[in-house]
Amino acid sequence: MNLALLFGEDFVSADRATLTGRRLAHMTSVLKVSEGDLVPVGLVNGDIGTARVLQLTDTRATLQVELAEPPPSPLPLTLVLAMPRPKMFRRVLQTCATLGVKDIWLINSYKVEKSFWQTPWLSDDHLRENLVLGLEQARDTVMPRVQIRKLFKPFVEDELPALLENTRALVAHPGTESPCPVHISEPATLCIGPEGGFIPYEVDKLVEAGCEAVHLGNRILKVETAVPVLVSRLFDACR
Numbered sequence: 001m002n003l004a005l006l007f008g009e010d011f012v013s014a015d016r017a018t019l020t021g022r023r024l025a026h027m028t029s030v031l032k033v034s035e036g037d038l039v040p041v042g043l044v045n046g047d048i049g050t051a052r053v054l055q056l057t058d059t060r061a062t063l064q065v066e067l068a069e070p071p072p073s074p075l076p077l078t079l080v081l082a083m084p085r086p087k088m089f090r091r092v093l094q095t096c097a098t099l100g101v102k103d104i105w106l107i108n109s110y111k112v113e114k115s116f117w118q119t120p121w122l123s124d125d126h127l128r129e130n131l132v133l134g135l136e137q138a139r140d141t142v143m144p145r146v147q148i149r150k151l152f153k154p155f156v157e158d159e160l161p162a163l164l165e166n167t168r169a170l171v172a173h174p175g176t177e178s179p180c181p182v183h184i185s186e187p188a189t190l191c192i193g194p195e196g197g198f199i200p201y202e203v204d205k206l207v208e209a210g211c212e213a214v215h216l217g218n219r220i221l222k223v224e225t226a227v228p229v230l231v232s233r234l235f236d237a238c239r
Contacts, residue, residue, distance in 0.1 A: 001026045003040045003048060003139040005132050006065065017041075017051065019061045027053075027061060042141035043067055071141040075100040075235055076187035078163055081227070082109040082194040086119035088224045090130050093121075093146075095224065097134025099231050102144045105163075108152045109202060111194045117150060156205045164189050164210040171206040172230055173197055174220055176213035183236040190234065192226055 004027070010017040019027065027033045035056050041063065042048035048071055051063035079101050084092050096104055108117075120126060131144055149155040168184055171191040191198075191206055198206070207213055216229060 001030070001136045003042050003136050003141075004051070005136050005141060006041055006043050008044075011065075015065050016054075017063045017065050019063065020059060024059075024061050028056070033061075039063070040139065041065060041067070042071065042135075042139070044141055044143055046141055047071070048139060048141055072100060072138065074102040074142055075231065076167075077101055077231065077235070078103040078105070078167065078187075078189040079227075079231075080105045080107060080160070080163070080189065080191040081223075082107055082192065082198070083112045083116045084223045085195065086116060086121055088222070089116075089119065089121050091224050092227055093127070093130040094134035094137070095228055097131045097140070097144055098138040099228060100138065100140065101231065102142060104144055104146045105149060105155075106146065107149045107155055109194050110152075110199045111196050122148065152202065153205065156202075156209050160206070160209045169209075169211045170234075171198070171203060171211040171213050172216065172226065173203050173213050174215055174218075176203075176215045178212060178214045180214040180216055180230060180233055182233055184234055188234055190230060192223065192230065195223060 004019060004023050006017050010019065012018060027039060031039065033039055033053055035053050037053050038050045039053065041051040047067035048069050049065065049067035051065045053061055054064050055062040079096060081104060083106050127146055135141060166187065168186050168188040170188060172180065173193065174197055191211055203213060221229060
């Protein structure tokens with residue numbers, strides 16, 4: 001945790017906040033803070049800054065908060081991601097938040113098992129938990145938006161074309177002719193399939209909607225690897 005992310009409910013006055021639970025445990029056991037120390041903090045969807053520890057007990061930390069800097073700039077990227085396996089979904093979500101991806105669409109695909117959609121990690125509380133972990137790692141405060149679409153064809157035909165407008169539209173798929181572009185300077189929409197990739201029908205539908213099919217070479221990557229590789233390839237130093 002490189003920054004403690006604060007929510008409105010943490011504040012007891014304009015510049016005083018209290019921390020409990022996981023964030024308190026990290027401050028005491030990992031950061032080894034004491035009363036009087038300064039710790040990095042940020043307000044969700046707001047500025048970042050520092051907080052002085054005014055009081056510290058086994059159950060609560062009282063902080064005096066001063067926020068003065070804007071968060072890092074978000075990536076100009078819309079990520080359309082076939083629902084990953086639940087065991088890797090948490091890591092992928094945290095990675096997206098850490099890299100600065102703010103617009104995430106989880107979609108269905110032929111190779112996405114129905115059971116994936118039953119994972120508790122898709123609940124609002126768990127989504128927020130993992131996005132917060134990613135933001136804290138990156139010293140960011142702007143919460144990504146996650147939208148879920150469980151029907152592939154209606155999404156691609158009815159919603160995706162509008163998302164692609166005024167963006168570089170790409171679908172990453174092994175075996176295609178064009179390599180993924182590098183260090184682009186325009187907004188992008190990137191579609192990434194499940195383990196094993198999209199099936200040909202799905203690739204054709206994405207191309208029909210306006211996407212360009214691109215590849216990362218001959219190696220087949222896991223989704224949790226492909227996401228950071230593609231994002232860092234598209235945007236110089238991930239901004």
